[in-house]
Amino acid sequence: MSLPHLGVVLVTFNSTGVIRECLESLLASVGVRLSIVVVDNASTDGTPDLLRKWARGDSDADIDGLPFVLKPTAKPVTLHRTASIEESDHSIALLETGSNLGFAGGVNYGIAALAELDSCDRFWVLNPDCVSPPGTASAFAIEPGPPEGFSIMGGRVLYLDRPDMIQIDGGTVTRWSGITNNLALFASHADTPPSNPAQMDFITGASMVISRTFYETVGPMREDYFLYYEEVDWALRRDDLPLAYCPDGVVYHEGGSAIGSATHNRPAAPFALYFKHRARMMFMRRFFPNRLISAHIWTLAKAGQLAGKGYRNEAAALLAGAFGRKPPLHVAHRLPDELWQNILESKDFRTKEDT
Structure with missing residues (x-):
């Protein structure tokens, strides 16, 4: 029986401090085949060069102290120039855009590449400052969601430095101000049941799974936001396709590594x-x-x-x-x-x- 297939998009910009750990966690995923595309938005800190060194085995990820056990993948690892799928393993493609397309532009670039793979019906957009336990990718690949299909599927995002603290479990929008709200923010992971997707307005862009049906029906993300609200806008254009939630779709998010987003102990930059x-x-x-x-x-x-x-x-x-x-x-x-x-x-x- 063949493994389920899941596409993954990582948009990087000056991500040398986090990208190796993210990729090591993805390569440790079990029960699934991953087609990973790293879309680099013209990083100025040498992110693509670091990735090539890591792939050769000349640069190690710092995986000590993660909330789960992780064994590094044997090197060398091939970095493809286009999205691809392997018969029995994960694949990684490094796509350099040559300019900073913003978050949405990078996501669109990556999904367009993955959409060329006929067997790829779900596209997992993941922040490069996230790490995922070995079972998360498989959970996202096989979670059935609503019978009528789904637009965007989310899971639980936890703080990496406080692994029992929830950062977001789906989000809502306050209509009179436009402010977004994180469901279950700062709540205990162990003590908090899964959120109800019917009560959500959007799924966080830090970890969201896009169905091919939604992508082909609604189209790509709007790129003029450049940063923030792209995923909120996208979700509100979903029409009759509901949001979905994967209870086992857990990731740990460092947060604010590239652009200075707010964390649980400081305001945004x-x-x-x-x-x-x-x-x-x-x-x-x-x-x-x-x-x-x-x-x-x-x-x-x-x-x-x-x-x-x-x-x-x-x-x-x-x-x-x-x-x-x-x-x-x-x-x-x-x-x-x-x-x-x-x-x-x-x-x-x-x-x-x-x-």
């Missing part, structure tokens, strides 16, 4: 705040345009709260993103000038399809 609230207002214009005023009131209140706690750079970045302004200098230096130009061309948060 200015870079993350700028893009998150830029994207939030784009999202509100598309889905809840009659609630923009209340969304802006939330913006002002949150910026005041951050400034009052001494996070002045964070408050400035939040305001600039939400109101369509150029990013502060301490944010802008993170990306090339030409990329900022492309991003700011849509400063009023509108695209052709919105006007």
Whole structure:
């Protein structure tokens, strides 16, 4: 009996500190064949070169202290140039985009490559700062979901440094502000039953499984968000295809490794705040345009709260993103000038399809 097949997309940008551990955990997956594509968004820290060294066996992953036992895969490991499937093993392809396409652009690039494989009906989008226990990939591959099929399937995301603490178990959106909420946030993994997908608005982009039916019906992710809200937007366009939940689809997420997202013990970095609230207002214009005023009131209140706690750079970045302004200098230096130009061309948060 042949093993189930699952495609995996990892979008990397300056991911040298996490990508080897992520790949080692995926290669240790049992009961499934994985076609893994690493889509590198023009990293400047040598991520592709490090991957090649790791694949040759010249650079080791740091797997000590993980919440589960992991044995490194024997090297060398082949890095293919296109998505592929092996008869009895996992495969890895390294796809270099040559430019920073953003999260959605990288995901679309990877899924398009995997969609060329006829046997690949599910595409697991996973953050490179995640590690997965050996049974997670198989669980995602065989979980039946609703009888009518599903759009996006999620599982449980736990904090890597607090392995019994839930980061997200599916998410909801507050309609008057556009703020997203993590179900079961900070709850105990051991004491918390699985969440009900009928109560979710979206599945986190840190670990989400896309069905081929959804991908071919709805199309790829919108890329103009660049970072944040792409998966929320995608989920709200699912029409009659429901969300699904895999109880054994557990991953551990380091969080904030590349862009400075919030963790359980610190606020998000200015870079993350700028893009998150830029994207939030784009999202509100598309889905809840009659609630923009209340969304802006939330913006002002949150910026005041951050400034009052001494996070002045964070408050400035939040305001600039939400109101369509150029990013502060301490944010802008993170990306090339030409990329900022492309991003700011849509400063009023509108695209052709919105006007």
